[in-house]
Amino acid sequence: MRPDQRNPDPACELCTGDLPPAWALGYQDGDPAGEGTRETMLTLGNGYLATRGAAPEATADGVHYPGSYLAGFHNRLVGGADRPDGEETIVNLPNWLPLTFRPAGGEWYAPGRARRIHEHRLLDLRRGIYLRELLVVDRDLRRTRIRQQRLVSMANPHLAGLRTRVVAENWSGRLEIRSGIDGGVVNANTADVGGACGRHLTDVTGGADGPTLWLTALTTGSRQPVAVAARTAVEIAGADAGVPRTVVRGADDVAEVRGVDVTAGVPVSVDKTVAVGCGRDRAVHHPLTAACAELRWAGTFDVLLAEHVTAWDRLWARFRLDVGEEHGWQLPLRVQTFHLLQTLSPHTVDLDAGVPARGLHGEGYHGHVFWDELFIYPYLNLRLPELTRALLEYRYRRLPAARRQAAATGMAGALFPWQSAASGRDESPSRSPSPVTGEWQDDRTGRQHHVNLAVSYSVWRYWETTGDLSFLTGRGAELLVETARFWAGLATYDPSDDRYDIRGVLGPDEFHDGYPGRAGQGLDNCAYLNVMVAWVLARAGEACEIQDRHPGAAPWRTAEVPAAERGRWRHIARRLRLAFLPDGILAQFEGYDDLAELDWDRYRQRYGDLRQLGPLLQAEGDDPNRYKISKQADVLMLLYLFSAEELTALITELGYDFDPARIPATVDHYLSRTTHGSTLSRIAHAWVLARTDRRRSVDMLLDALGTDLADPAHSSTRAGIHLGATAGTLDILQRCYTGLEVRGDVLRLNPQLPERIDQLDCVLRYRNRLLVLHVDHQEVRITAGPGGDQPVPVAVRDQSLLLSPGATVTVALGAAPRSAAAPARQLPHPGRT
Template identity: 50%
Template sequence: MTKAFSGQHGSMTTHLVCSLCETPDSQWLLSYTEADPTDEGTREALLTLGNGYLATRGAAPEDTADGVRYPATYLAGVYNRLTSHVHGRTRDDESLVNVMNWLPLTFRAEDGPWFAPGAYEVEHWHEVLDMQHGLLLREAFVRDPGHRRTRLFQERLVALNRPHTVALRTVITPIDWDGMLHVRSLLDGEVRNDNVAAFDALAKEHLHEFATGHQDDAHWIVAETNQSDIRVAMAARTFLRRDDRPAIAAIEDIEGPRQAGHQLSLPTSAGVPVTADKIVTVFTARDKAISEPLEAARIELDASPGFDALRSEHFLAWEHLWKRFHLSFQGDDGTAERRAVNLHVFHVTQTLSRNTADLDVGVPARGLHGEGYRGHVFWDELFVFPILNLRVPELTRSLLLYRYRRLPQARLLARETGAAGALFPWQSGSDGREETPWEFFNPRSGRWMADNSRRQYHINIAVAYNIWLYYQATADVDFLAAYGAELLVEIARFWASLAEYDSAADRYHLRGLMGPDEFHDGYPDRPGRGLDDNAYVNIMTAWTLTRVQEAHEILGGHHTEDLWQRLGVTSDELRQWDHISRRLHVPFLPGGLLAQFEGYADLEEFDWAAYERKYGNIGRLDLILEAEGDSTNRYKLSKQPDVLMLFYLLSVEELAPVLERLGYTFDPATIPETVAYYQARTSHGSTLSRVVHSWVSSRGNREGSWELLCEALAADLADTQGGTTKEGIHLGAMAGTVDILQRCYTGLETRADALRLHPCLPENLKWLDFDLRYRGHWLHFQISHEHVLVHARPGTAAPVDVIVDGRRHCLEGGERILHRLPEKPPHSSSCS
């Protein structure tokens, strides 16, 4: 909708039009009109721009951290450790560092105040995230205390093709005044980590050793992290143009202990736009092929083209990226659904890009968008890698090396646990040590609660699963030989050393750990000491041990025995892994359904209705019950899926053989009942929860699956977790929603050296159109309720097997498959 504004200048009436308001609704635009302090933190996270090397939150350039607004820039892999003394406790925490703020740019007329929150009357405000081009736009009409009205238009980019370059264009147009215009452009080191309210009492100052400087029209700032000693440098230059022509401005240096910048002043007139282009370059001591960060930043700044050229290059880079991540579909709500999916792809790809592949970093659970979870790496990569494997597998390879380089720390952690092999930490940061705190603060009770989530040893399963899925998608046998096999072997050794053998039952048990559920860290009579025989962990451990043996067979044909001798793998060890993979205990409920863990059936049922009436949002029942003097350990309830993760990771065709290998009869017909049983006992206290529940419901309840997908798509957009989005988006959930469209509804698997398809689109989803890369081929897919079309782009890669609904096809470059799907009964809610 077009919005017009009128104003007086002398005897002339000016009619002002918001150009952003004229933009039609689009699947590529996320738009906000009018400033809203109550929602500002969430907007800043959702409007973040990044390029895989760095990201900057969507705060306005004139903003400072004030409890409502929080400008921040994060560099991938730049962590720092601080010691805090809180409530008589001492704790060490490593955090992703909020580095110096490159954004600050503001203006004033004559002797008026600088434009800042609260200093001007805002007549109109409009922000737009252009996801297609990686651009943040803002338009505002403002009035200063002297009643001078000004139009402000800004464009911001974080260059996708130039990882060290960011830029801001600001167009200032006086509406009804003439006189001197002053523009202030700064690099600001007055920053600290202060994005998460729960960390408020903890140490926040991560930077010291500041240095600033000026030369001609450039200025710079340098700082160093005060524990990890990472030197960070920024250099900037601001150009002015008046009425689209170069303008000569008076320049005054601004310099302080933690600030460097310029004030630029020039005369202007009503209706004459003044454009300020700010180009900034960023380097750290971790960067490759540089001598020193400040020198590198200054060289890059001198070589940088102007804003127009930067924008053109940046647009082209995004055009190529969107081609690689092409995913079109037709759902119920048209633009809104596609916008949400595009937003999720956008944030995944600007957190993890080709620029990331050259860095030694993992997958931060909250992106580079905030300080939630301190920027740590969890198991969320399990949900992220599937969309990377089939589009940018070289990026997955690099991110898997983050784990490989931290094998020494994982081996140490396993020994500390009393096990062999390697145990990856539940929370990981710079060097791979366990970063999970021992306790966390419950704001409901005002008490500290024990955090035993370091017992989530199933992170090892996630690493093994990620290695195997990457190999199946790429056939990268060299990676498997050089890195993957060692990771798999050390993970297998961990599980084998943890397994306790009961000779009477001829069964192995895994004790003292937590499953994905997170609400149970022990039994009611021994909290915090872990659980026995979690079904998900035991079954996936059997799957993992089988895959290690398969890797041994694959590599035997490509490499000599040197590999296995180097790893110290013996025939006795292989036999032991085989035996464990066949004899791990799996618990069942009295009715025959999989039990979440041994003893689950003995727990009490929970009064869900009563607590929903009392508290409304009961996602975090652990906090609610602790405040009441109770514990989630007593009840049959889950924060997020646990047993159901089995159906998320493995198709029936893969899960059934694992259970049969373990000596259990498994009837796939019990899956819907199992899903319903655990769905009724889940609080959805994690954004990942609805992703998994949508996936596991897709065959038995297509309508319900679609509804859950739509809820998952809204999780960050609507901040359904109640204030968490402002601390960073949920990267795993965002990737997971895309993967539901890509793999779940299509029944797409990369298993046993074949790409398999078994589509089951919900009625709400009319068709899907996307491109994937599989074993060197770019494949184009068109899938509807009536047919499957797979077209291999011309190329020289070896032929691949594609199996559609059980029918095998050998596909070469340039060939296509057209498969007609059987007609489903009208309004059927399930697929076979």
């Protein structure tokens, strides 16, 4: 994954630079078809503001797509066919990037207006900087070289900057520079489902105030204001060029033009510093006033850069996850960490924002929140638990909307929508285009009510990891109780065998939404749902008991649950029905064994890639509900969320004999019938395989690591980063391959490093203790940071110990001799695009 050197330029500072390869994601030149993906991968953000890696001189033209987004900043466009009042979508902000040049009398440089001789782009992950070098020749054979540095400040969430050095290589004369802000943007980064695409900004106004350009706009529906202020400085040989400017106002943009005399080989430096604000910001009277104030106090680009790099240094110290500087996985792991922190950073803690499935890198799924947080919070719990709490509080603030959603179905409790945004209302589409034929069809994914089980699971795992009693006894308990009430109400009692059934629901596998001939009517007794419901009912009851023991932990009691209701929960949690296949394997749902087997070989020969198997069958006039097939992990999600011991105990408590020796056969059964049509599927399966088939687990992990790097010409990454897959891959190394879990107030480790990793080093936060963990095939070494905390109970395999502040403990693993390592698979090379 080193930057591609197919077309090196000896004068290019990036081609000849010495940035460590494990810290550099590079692209050289590149075809138009992959440009959208490259722009996504070169996105810079800070958890509040993110800007795609489009060139400053580019406009949205079908190849390039400039886009900037604020966390939680959504709007509705009125007039959609299925939703007349509109569908909430993340808003593409006024573009702060525009900066271009021309020799006086020539054309402003833009893609296609001059011959590109060389372009090299590189993401400096360590410092959080996007570097770019460009050499172009115009129609008069004038060669001009551009060197750029771009940042979105991790030190101040409202600030961003662009430094451009222009070198006239073989000409002298008048150079004109145009710098501006474009408010004429639209949302067009993804397919228009539900009428969410189009122009979301209105009342655009721009002007100049002293050295500052500014532009304001309102969102069309919510009438939320947004403001961008920019300051541009021009220097030659380190001194202010002192050239006058001309301000140009358009209908939806504002710009300034400056002319400066240049000499061949002498660089002209242009520094553009930008501040962004919106009506949702705290402690702000007006976004424009605040943005201009931020700009006045911002200092020079050098100051902005130094503060930004220092902030990233602190982040990398806390989010360290190392397998070796020379290891082929080190760069993709850092790329994943970097892009996770672009969307979810310490700045997010102070925002009312959820976890958009595609991050702040594009408009995929229109910025909606799904269940992806289930794959993200476990990683954050051991790194930045304050962030997990803030994101769970985002859910809590939408609990009234979830209660209304449940009431609309005739149920008590709370039901979080499958897709939601700022308001918490259900944004799931009722119709969507087939990925195979493009024809519009009914979309029933919105019936995946298990999203509230994911929220409850996240609440409890956060509590186990942090011991945050005030959160659990207050908002956490209320989330658990309202989820329990919904599912307890949905369960129906069958007195003939003292069992409860949950009917007409959908599990994670989206290929089945009903039985053959009854599409869309849901399924009965899904294993994943019923086991998860039993677990949530038990945890809700336990949270109530903790409340009873600690009445002063929360300022007031938010979840008063009568004893009779708790008793019914306990009964349901012990008597939910599960179905099994004849060989003792847990059935995905009741009636699963009656489905037909698919002729996999025939379909692989016909289509090759079967990730869209369900839509392919529908395009043939067939029904995926007829077959034992899965889009993604469903039953096996239980082994992703619970250890084998926990799952065995859960099923046994439901009154069934369950032999954990059947788990490997269960994995084989479902894995062989899964197409991995979701990016999250390989995360779950890599985890599940870690204890039974580590080589296949690693293959799955590598597929997940390459999700946003492979095949840029056809990748959906152009619409954003797969945030759940990003955090999930990191968590596989952090928890799965180290065997790390928190159970019974003990930090437990049972390492099973794959052969392709010699060692793993990371920094963890466990109940406010800072721990440094080293794992290799021979030993585990844990060092606790100094302080006055109590010792941490730790168990490494069968050895229990107490880790005191400032101490280091080393435990020999006594591993069996390692077998020869399999040849390392090559990850996608991001420069070969």
